[in-house]
Amino acid sequence: MSNLKEIEAAILSLPSSEFEKLRLWFLDLDYERWDKQIEQDIEDGKLEVFAQEAIAEFEAGHCREM
Template sequence: MLTPEQIEAAILQLPSEEFCKLREWFYELDEQRWDEQLEKDIAEGKLEALAQEAIADFEAGNCRQI
């Protein structure tokens, strides 16, 4: 397996077009992993308290339209 330093050096050698492809791929991977983590947190109930707080604020009229 490559070290982070080796990966960084390889990235710095990429032509602009290949760098753009890598950046887009990395961005999509990051978004996918974020979505997976969010779904896991929801399934485990980790966001329930925040959801209930938001609902309570809304019902109390503590929200404004932006």
């Protein structure tokens, strides 16, 4: 399979049980890639501004228990 249309057609032809396995595999892959991206963003300091904002809000007493 060399292009997206062929992959889509193959997916559409899967029996339900195989489609479910593919769907779960794809979700796991997506979550794994998302986790890696977040880890990289943290390492690169891209989320530092949000962390500092949250700390400042907490220290200013702008928090409440959930």
